[in-house]
Amino acid sequence: MQLKGRSRKAVLADLKKIRAKDSQYMDGRILCSMCTEPHPAAKAAHKLFLSANLGDAGLFPGTSQLEKEVIGNLATLLSNEKAVGFIVSGGTEANLLALLAARNRAGVSNPEVVLPQSAHFSFNKICSLLRIKPVQASLDSSFRVDPAAAKNCISKNTIAIIGTAGTTELGAVDPIGKLSEIAVAHGIHLHVDAALGGLMLPFMENAPICDFRLEGVASITVDPHKMGLATVPAGGILFRDSTYLEYIKTETPYLTENAQYTFVGTRSGASAAATWAVFETLGREGFTKTVNRVLKLTQFLSVRLKALGFELVTEPTLNIIAFRCSNSKLLARALQQRGWFVSYVPHLDCVRIVVMPHLKKLHITTFLQELTAHTKTHQK
Ligand code: PLP
Numbered sequence: 001m002q003l004k005g006r007s008r009k010a011v012l013a014d015l016k017k018i019r020a021k022d023s024q025y026m027d028g029r030i031l032c033s034m035c036t037e038p039h040p041a042a043k044a045a046h047k048l049f050l051s052a053n054l055g056d057a058g059l060f061p062g063t064s065q066l067e068k069e070v071i072g073n074l075a076t077l078l079s080n081e082k083a084v085g086f087i088v089s090g091g092t093e094a095n096l097l098a099l100l101a102a103r104n105r106a107g108v109s110n111p112e113v114v115l116p117q118s119a120h121f122s123f124n125k126i127c128s129l130l131r132i133k134p135v136q137a138s139l140d141s142s143f144r145v146d147p148a149a150a151k152n153c154i155s156k157n158t159i160a161i162i163g164t165a166g167t168t169e170l171g172a173v174d175p176i177g178k179l180s181e182i183a184v185a186h187g188i189h190l191h192v193d194a195a196l197g198g199l200m201l202p203f204m205e206n207a208p209i210c211d212f213r214l215e216g217v218a219s220i221t222v223d224p225h226k227m228g229l230a231t232v233p234a235g236g237i238l239f240r241d242s243t244y245l246e247y248i249k250t251e252t253p254y255l256t257e258n259a260q261y262t263f264v265g266t267r268s269g270a271s272a273a274a275t276w277a278v279f280e281t282l283g284r285e286g287f288t289k290t291v292n293r294v295l296k297l298t299q300f301l302s303v304r305l306k307a308l309g310f311e312l313v314t315e316p317t318l319n320i321i322a323f324r325c326s327n328s329k330l331l332a333r334a335l336q337q338r339g340w341f342v343s344y345v346p347h348l349d350c351v352r353i354v355v356m357p358h359l360k361k362l363h364i365t366t367f368l369q370e371l372t373a374h375t376k377t378h379q380k
Contacts, residue, residue: 028363045277052269058256080212091195116145166197171320183216198222
């Protein structure tokens with residue numbers, strides 16, 4: 001930091017130059033992110049609530065009301081009017097709160113969690129932080145957790161079972177109904193990580209049931225900063241009822257409210273306002289349209305990839321496509337060098353694409369053209 005400050009104009013000019021180095025979702029070349037360009041209503045709301053801190057909610061009753069309404073909307077979408085929860089910093093914090101509640105509720109001395117091999121890496125951080133032993137459950141041929149394998153992982157120390165509704169790598173939806181039956185039979189907390197799928201499945205026809213209609217589901221992660229088109233950071237955690245909150249409560253003697261239930265202390269009110277603004281602006285109809293558009297685009301891309309001779313790792317359930325060729329790692333690198341941000345997943349040896357709302361058909365057709373050109377040159 002310099003001794004003397006500079007003019008706001010000069011600082012902003014520098015910031016604009018630096019920002020220009022970042023990739024922009026709207027350029028249509030980011031094919032690997034679960035985040036997207038926020039809805040214009042979210043951006044406007046975020047700006048309006050920049051200073052609102054939900055960590056000291058008594059000072060911000062308006063923002064607090066918005067958070068309650070957002071959670072109420074999510075509770076309705078996930079089929080349980082009694083669900084309670086918070087807008088947090090992301091899927092990682094949401095998953096952390098779920099496992100914290102499950103661990104404290106179970107009260108066992110050597111806690112273990114049944115973790116499908118496909119679970120998000122946030123659970124590795126969480127297990128390390130909370131000193132919970134992860135016990136890995138294997139997957140079936142569709143890359144969904146095998147319920148029998150999950151059942152075999154249960155011991156007297158099991159405090160939770162994790163199911164994912166929209167895995168990070170493939171968008172697979174675990175058999176949550178079967179996991180729920182197992183959870184009920186063993187009296188274990190079932191947490192559904194629907195960070196991605198939570199704002200897709202409720203708007204899809206014939207979607208598998210993954211929500212609180214299933215008796216065993218105790219908590220659900222659903223992230224507005226993914227398919228909810230909200231500004232970053234906006235994660236969401238919902239618990240079946242308010243009894244779970246006792247297990248994640250921390251007393252906060254000097255604040256306007258005497259308890260907090262989130263891990264993060266000072267907490268973005270702008271995120272709750274942005275989420276509220278998107279929900280109000282889009283409504284169920286708008287979400288249904290957005291979800292159908294990305295699913296249609298995903299289908300279009302997967303058909304074209306197959307026609308080009310690529311092998312799909314699995315048929316897409318949501319908006320994620322993973323495909324292979326004889327040297328997928330090299331292909332991913334070549335695409336990256338041409339300015340396409342795709343992921344390479346080493347353990348599946350595939351290229352992965354997430355079709356988020358910032359992608360238009362033109363982006364996908366341009367990508368396919370370049371992929372075709374690359375493949376032809378490569379084959380020569
Ligand atoms: N859960 C799933 C299924 C995810 O895909 C992700 C992120 O991609 C997370 C949790 C973690 O979310 P965040 O990065 O918002 O903490």
